[in-house]
Amino acid sequence: MQDSYLEKTIRGLSKALSESLFSEQVARKSGLLQSLDPRVRLGGVLLLVVAVVACRRVEIVGASFVLATLLALRSRVCLTILIKHVWLVVLIFTGIIALPAVFITPGKSFIIMRPVPLSISASGLYSAAMLILRVETAATLTATLIFCTPWTHILKALRFLRMPAEIITILTMTHRYIFLLIETAKQMFESRQSRTVGVMPESERRKVVARTAGVLLSKSMELSNEVYLAMLSRGFRGEVRLLSDFRMAGRDYAALSAFIVTASMVVWIGR
Amino acid sequence: MHIPDGYLSPSTCATFYALSAAGWYTSLRRLKRVFATRTIPMVSVFAAFSFIVMMFNVPLPGGTTGHALGVTVAAIVLGPAGSIWAVSIALAIQALLFGDGGITTLGANCFNMAIVGSLVAYGVYQLVATGSDVSSRRRVIAAAIAGYTSINVCALVTAIEFGIQPTFFHDAAGTPLYAPYPLRVAIPAMMIGHLTIAGLAEALVSAGMVSYLQRADINLLRGLGAAPIPTVSSASNAGAASARLWWAVGLLMLGTPLGILAAGTAWGEWSSRDLSARLQQQAASAPGKPANPSTVPVGLQRLASIWTAPFPSYAPPFVRSPLLGYFLSAMFAVGLLVLISLLGMAWGRRA
Numbered sequence: 001m002q003d004s005y006l007e008k009t010i011r012g013l014s015k016a017l018s019e020s021l022f023s024e025q026v027a028r029k030s031g032l033l034q035s036l037d038p039r040v041r042l043g044g045v046l047l048l049v050v051a052v053v054a055c056r057r058v059e060i061v062g063a064s065f066v067l068a069t070l071l072a073l074r075s076r077v078c079l080t081i082l083i084k085h086v087w088l089v090v091l092i093f094t095g096i097i098a099l100p101a102v103f104i105t106p107g108k109s110f111i112i113m114r115p116v117p118l119s120i121s122a123s124g125l126y127s128a129a130m131l132i133l134r135v136e137t138a139a140t141l142t143a144t145l146i147f148c149t150p151w152t153h154i155l156k157a158l159r160f161l162r163m164p165a166e167i168i169t170i171l172t173m174t175h176r177y178i179f180l181l182i183e184t185a186k187q188m189f190e191s192r193q194s195r196t197v198g199v200m201p202e203s204e205r206r207k208v209v210a211r212t213a214g215v216l217l218s219k220s221m222e223l224s225n226e227v228y229l230a231m232l233s234r235g236f237r238g239e240v241r242l243l244s245d246f247r248m249a250g251r252d253y254a255a256l257s258a259f260i261v262t263a264s265m266v267v268w269i270g271r
Numbered sequence: 272m273h274i275p276d277g278y279l280s281p282s283t284c285a286t287f288y289a290l291s292a293a294g295w296y297t298s299l300r301r302l303k304r305v306f307a308t309r310t311i312p313m314v315s316v317f318a319a320f321s322f323i324v325m326m327f328n329v330p331l332p333g334g335t336t337g338h339a340l341g342v343t344v345a346a347i348v349l350g351p352a353g354s355i356w357a358v359s360i361a362l363a364i365q366a367l368l369f370g371d372g373g374i375t376t377l378g379a380n381c382f383n384m385a386i387v388g389s390l391v392a393y394g395v396y397q398l399v400a401t402g403s404d405v406s407s408r409r410r411v412i413a414a415a416i417a418g419y420t421s422i423n424v425c426a427l428v429t430a431i432e433f434g435i436q437p438t439f440f441h442d443a444a445g446t447p448l449y450a451p452y453p454l455r456v457a458i459p460a461m462m463i464g465h466l467t468i469a470g471l472a473e474a475l476v477s478a479g480m481v482s483y484l485q486r487a488d489i490n491l492l493r494g495l496g497a498a499p500i501p502t503v504s505s506a507s508n509a510g511a512a513s514a515r516l517w518w519a520v521g522l523l524m525l526g527t528p529l530g531i532l533a534a535g536t537a538w539g540e541w542s543s544r545d546l547s548a549r550l551q552q553q554a555a556s557a558p559g560k561p562a563n564p565s566t567v568p569v570g571l572q573r574l575a576s577i578w579t580a581p582f583p584s585y586a587p588p589f590v591r592s593p594l595l596g597y598f599l600s601a602m603f604a605v606g607l608l609v610l611i612s613l614l615g616m617a618w619g620r621r622a
Binding site: 008 | 275278279280281284299308309310311313316317318319320322323324326327329336348356360361367368370375444445446447448449450456475476478479483484488491
């Protein structure tokens with residue numbers, strides 16, 4: 001397919017848009033994580049991810065994986081989505097990376113393959129299992145947080161975690177313009193594809209990508225100037241103020257305590 | 272190159288968050304100085320642009336496609352400070368909104384791609400393009416070299432982060448707890464893909480974009496966040512460059528005693544006495560192997576006695592302290608080189 005690069009790019013851009021819409025849909029459902037204050041959600045899941053990364057025992061990481069799956073299911077994240085979008089992706093990517101470790105990690109061999117001069121060491125198997133399980137668990141936790149929390153809530157929660165207001169504003173604006181520029185880039189590629197007849201030489205295809213990126217850069221610059229003028233006209237003087245309307249309830253305090261206790265146990269038992 | 276959670280140990284993640292924080296702080300201060308109240312919209316829109324460019328499929332020779340990082344063009348247009356922020360924000364959104372790259376490893380990812388990538392791309396571009404006209408062909412070549420180099424340096428730094436994990440983070444039995452491959456495996460495994468596909472994709476996109484902007488929007492190439500590349504070196508610039516050079520030479524001279532820390536003699540740089548001792552040691556340890564001679568060849572011994580250095584082994588005979596001797600040797604050598612350079616310049620001016 002001579003223009004597969006255009007289709008691939010258009011597909012990628014559309015996928016980014018649809019994934020974002022999908023997470024907005026899950027975030028609206030009533031589940032365990034959705035019912036908690038976004039600050040507790042973000043802080044709690046981050047604590048669990050750090051605990052899993054710090055854990056040094058494979059059985060504890062395995063238990064954390066079960067816990068992360070339960071959390072995802074109780075938060076109304078569909079198992080099919082979890083398998084298709086998280087587990088399989090991680091398994092393929094990390095599995096390819098971890099597989100050679102099974103054979104080349106030094107240690108006592110317990111399976112020797114003949115006539116191929118390959119042997120599986122216990123330490124290699126342990127090391128690969130540890131890596132895959134750890135990455136799967138962290139990815140399940142992060143995906144659950146992303147699926148269950150609207151972007152605006154993540155940003156407000158980050159503000160609570162003492163992230164400077166300027167950075168929060170940049171993240172908010174970037175998020176908004178990503179979708180505008182994705183749409184612009186998609187339209188540019190689609191119009192290019194609709195006008196392409198016959199076989200385009202490879203060098204010409206590269207030029208198309210570079211020119212599209214160049215046009216997008218010029219458009220971004222113009223957009224940035226327009227946004228700045230719009231901000232100035234609304235009285236922006238370089239200071240940023242954000243509203244925070246979150247209220248912590250008893251249930252949130254209980255959930256926060258549960259997150260802290262679980263994370264501490266994962267680190268303590270798995271040390 | 273987006274490292275997911277679980278590949279790096281918590282202490283590695285914390286170290287790279289600290290390093291990135293230093294980079295973010297310094298670059299934000301510079302950005303505010305240059306762009307003032309325009310910083311927020313400028314970085315936001317460019318971060319969105321960087322995010323989208325990372326999704327473009329670039330057709331590569333041989334029928335395959337690859338993704339560019341877009342850090343090179345960001346560094347050329349915005350300068351390193353703007354590029355560091357634009358790419359870091361794009362990476363943060365990828366991690367927090369799309370789960371691409373880890374949260375605990377975000378510091379390392381930003382350090383590798385945003386900070387190292389921007390600085391290397393900007394440095395190489397400046398090095399190759401300095402003195403050329405903004406519409407010249409050299410700028411396109413500079414962008415390609417900068418793109419290729421920056422992606423490969425980013426990959427090398429990432430490989431080093433992976434490669435040090437099994438050395439420092441393993442259990443009592445020596446089983447790796449994080450990324451399992453040592454440096455000798457991690458570096459070639461990472462570099463093969465980047466020296467071929469990813470480096471090429473970044474080089475082609477950077478060169479193509481610079482070439483397009485030269486024709487369509489040349490002002491963007493004059494640099495928004497950085498001082499424009501001087502086409503004619505002025506006296507003040509030459510003075511500043513010269514001052515920076517003297518500071519660098521001074522710092523290097525102060526660091527010379529570090530050389531004493533290295534034990535033994537570099538392989539192949541033995542004196543005839545060192546070689547003699549080495550050969551005798553080898554002969555004693557493997558008496559049944561007559562492959563190597565047990566004494567120093569006569570010719571080598573004769574040639575070695577032709578010239579005796581005034582400061583043998585960087586230790587002048589009149590100084591007892593090895594530290595002071597090493598330092599004096601460095602000062603003497605630098606002084607000698609400066610003298611030769613000054614004489615050369617004077618001769619050049621007269622000619």
